[in-house]
Amino acid sequence: MLKAALIRWAVPEDWDKLGELQARSYHDAYRKLLPNDFLNRVTAESRQSECRERLREPEHTGMLLIGHRAVGYISLRFPPDARQADGEVTALYLLREYWGRGLGQRLMAWGLERLREKGCALAGLWVLERNEGARRFYERQGFRADGARRVVTRGEEFVQLRYERMIAE
Known part of the structure; x- marks a missing residue:
């Protein structure tokens, strides 16, 4: 059984904990x-x-x-001005040992609510085309590929697909 999970904004004092979490979850x-x-x-x-x-x-x-241990994170990009209604999930990662427990869904719901609070009507994100597990996760969260593609370099060139979903009520 998991101890109580809490999601909160990261603060400057979290730099070391967040950096370690980012590296480990990225490798996972x-x-x-x-x-x-x-x-x-x-x-x-x-x-x-x-x-x-x-x-x-x-x-x-x-x-x-979970307790005092950082086990996942979500990074967001808000629109630069109030007239633009699109926000973005720029990262969502969870340590492997916490996969499959509904925590990724909780992180996503929390992030989408923060975007909605800032007036965003649409949320977008980019995912590696070959990352089938992540694509299935995002699709279960209501995201759909919008047809946009870009090439990124991560030691080699990889294709990313843009996914989006409406979040306005």
Whole structure:
């Protein structure tokens, strides 16, 4: 049985915990999808450095805590001005040992509610085309591919697909 799970905004003091979580969960998610030489460069230290900077922006990343342990996170991008209604989920990761327990769904619901509170009517995200597990997860959350594609480099070139869903009430 899981201890009570809590989702809250990450604060600047979380930089070390969040960086470690980002590196571990990234490795869990992409172990068989991305080249090992690329994954080996994704370390807690490299992520912590970025987290120090990113957490200076308030209300950007939500952390899922079980007890005092950070086990998942969701990062959001809000529209730059109130006239634009699109928000974005820029990251959603969970440590492998917590997969399949409904915690990813809770993180997504929490993030979509934060986007809705900021006036977003639509939420988008990008997912690797070959990441079938993540694509199925997003589809179960109501996201659908909108036809947009882009190429990203993660040691090699990979295709990402854009998914979106309406979130306005």
